[in-house]
Amino acid sequence: MHGRIKVKTTAEQQETKRKEREKKLKLYNAATGKIFDKRKNKEFDEDLLTMTGEVLSQNSDLYTLWNIRKETFLHMKEIKAQEEMEKICNDELYFLESCLKGNPKSYGTWHHRCFVLDNMANPDWKRELQLCNLFLEYDERNFHCWDYRRLVVKRSKVPIEEELEFTTNKIHNNFSNFSSWHYRSKLLPLVYPDPTNPAGVKEEILLKEFEAVQNAFFTDPDDQSAWFYHRWLLGRGRKKMVINCLYASIPQNRVIVTTSQPILVGSSHQMEVFLKDVSIEGSWSNVAGNSSPYSRLWISFRFSLTCEFEAEQLFSDSDQDISFLVKLSGSECESTMAVEMSAGEMEGWTCLAEEPGSKFSHELSAATSSTLERELESIRELHDVEPNNKWTLLTLISLMKALDPLKYMQEINQYTENLQQIDPKRRLYYKDFRSRCVIENYLEAYDYNSRVVSLNNLSLTTLYHPELLVLTVTMNLSGNSLVSAMNLHWLQCLMTLNLDNNQISSTAGLGSLSQLKDLSLRNNLIEKAEDLEELSQCPSLTVLNIKGNPICNNTHVQSIVFSTIVRLESLDGTVRI
Structure with missing residues (x-):
């Protein structure tokens, strides 16, 4: 037990315990052997109930034996009179109660009690509610009993107002009763629903709840139960599923879309691209691939341009404007966003307008x-x-x-x-x-049209909200404490990246940046060529700086890196020969 000093046992005591365990094991194996034989022979009778009962009274966690008792009860229900069956069920309830006193957190016992009551003609739900009260007096945090209580309340049609009062009493007895706070959070929206929000609570009731929970954490500020309930009272807003950003590039022949929530295009949601109001076909993918099928970032490329829009027309210097429109549709949403490109423009973008300070x-x-x-x-x-x-x-x-x-x-x-x-x-x-917090404050005031992000020397340990930085062309993350570049795969327009003076040991996450041209990784923890291999997947990368990394201790570092990244033209200022 916790807090008790462990007393060493002698060799003689250990031997005695070993013999006792062996004896119990033999008895257990003999008993279960007979039980399984009777089950195999379909001998579902009172003897089988007695035999399983003897074992379960010693160890109520043997779920298979509870299933055998269920099979026995279902068999008896078909052949015995209702009055006789009712008596057997009542006896079973008393047996279960004795098992619960020995092990009040036995899944099998509580589940079997539900089964027995569901197979009784006239179950006494009032008594079951009293039983819940009794066991919650023993242990008010017994979630098995709380779950069972919810079932009893549902079956017996106890008024939810009475249950809310029950939680009030339990909380008054002990502010640290997290189960009561949690149960209360489920009952309040049912008793006092907010007409304007189906999952909410009336404003005047919320004010009373805030007062009650303040009494709790002012009494014991270190107890987390009341703080969690307070967080629930504050609630969380639900952002509507919409397109956040749309980027279109004619030279790259691709459209990039970011959404407010993760989606799976082709399954939960459909995405269509229209060029000059004509639907065009293309394939959608997310940069995470199969490792994360749902994503907020989707890229459509390899368009099948119709005969009306030959490729040379799109790249021409004609005076025609070009418009891309993306339509997102799903079971609970429909959102559209358009990009207008003037004559001669090769790319364009649109972002959802939000009030400053309200983005998060x-x-x-x-x-x-x-x-x-x-x-x-x-x-x-x-x-x-x-x-x-x-x-x-x-x-x-x-x-x-x-x-x-x-x-x-x-x-x-x-x-x-x-x-x-x-x-x-x-x-x-x-x-x-x-x-x-630092990144969110930066993004609240950020002008996305600048396409330049400066988050250097801020002691950042990770990059949050990369989905909001998709348009970024130049990024400075130097002088931080970043240990990974994984989140940077979102930055599909990125051309110049500065990661100097961090703690990065691998370039994993950068391989999908098709536009990346200039990368600086000075003074990081790159040790070997394998740590740079993913950069070989960057088709536009021509300039790389890795000075100050452990790999530079290798006298052949230039030849190694140039052979690893075949498209590279310059390494640490040295041009490929």
């Missing part, structure tokens, strides 16, 4: 601004009393990001730094979280 707020909360402001004020009060409480800091950050991430940028950064000191075991998580 939907991911954080569905609550009104007044509610968020009020909660922020309350949590600030708690923070003044408990400045080193991680739950307080995390909630403050969440509220600030939902309200105005740019306004609270400095405070968010400071709180994230504090979390790394307060909770050092999750230091790397907080570093990634800080990277996310």
Whole structure:
């Protein structure tokens, strides 16, 4: 048991225990052997119930034996009178209760109890509800019992208002009862539904719930149950499925589409491309391939141009404008986006317009601004009393990001730094979280038409939201703490990339960047030619800089790299001979 000092056993005690185990094993094998023989011979009788009962009373986790008892009950149900069968079922319920007292978290026992009640003519659901109350008194966190209680409530048609009151009482007895908070979150939308939001709760009820949960975490700020419920009360907005960005390139003969949620083109959703209002055929793929069939980034290429649009017409300097339109359709969405290219333009793009500061707020909360402001004020009060409480800091950050991430940028950064000191075991998580905050703030004010991204010297540990950077042509990520380039496969328009002074040991993730021409990887952790092999898949890469990497200790590094990347023209300033 936890907290008890382990007492060493003597050799004699160990031998005694070994003999006891052997004896029990022989008895178990003999009993189960007889049970399986009777099952094989289809002898489903009272003796089989007795034999399985003797074994299950010692170990109720033997699911096969519960299945054998089920088979026996179904057989008896066909041949015995209803009154006799009712008595057998009641006896079984008492037997199950004794098993649960020995092992209250036995899956098989709880499932078998459901089976027995479903096969009774007149089950006593009221008694079952009392049984749930009893076992939840023993252990209020027994999720097996909570699951069973939900089934009993559903079958017995207990008013959900009474169940909501039950959770109130359990929470008042113990604020740390996470199961009660969770159950409450399922009941509130049913008892007090929000007419404007099917999954929501009436505003006046939410205000009372906020007050109740504040009492909980002001009483014990270190208990996570109330904080999780508070996060549920704030809710999460659901972003509509739409096309976020559309890019079209005539020389590359491809269209790139990013969506607000991951989709599978050809299955859950269909995507059509129209050129001058005429549908054209093409194949769709995502850069992740089979490893992740659902994606927010889809590329269509190898168009079958109709006779109306010969290739030379599209590349000509005529005075005709060109328009690409993409239509996304699915079971619950329909979205279109168009790109207009003037005469002589070879590429064009369109991005979804969003209000500054609102790009990520939907991911954080569905609550009104007044509610968020009020909660922020309350949590600030708690923070003044408990400045080193991680739950307080995390909630403050969440509220600030939902309200105005740019306004609270400095405070968010400071709180994230504090979390790394307060909770050092999750230091790397907080570093990634800080990277996310920094990138989101950058993107809130970013002009996508510039197509230049400068995220250098920001101590980033990973690159979040790469799907929003698809149009980027030039990117500077130097002077960070990046250990991987995997997320960069989204940057399908990228031509120049600076990854100097990071901790990258492999170029995995860069092989799909068909437009990449100039790559700098100075002062990273590239050790061998194999770490650069994926760059051989970049058809446009001509300039590479790898100075300051361990691989440069090899005197033959130039010949090795030039032979690995055959299209490369310049390495560390040296031109291929």
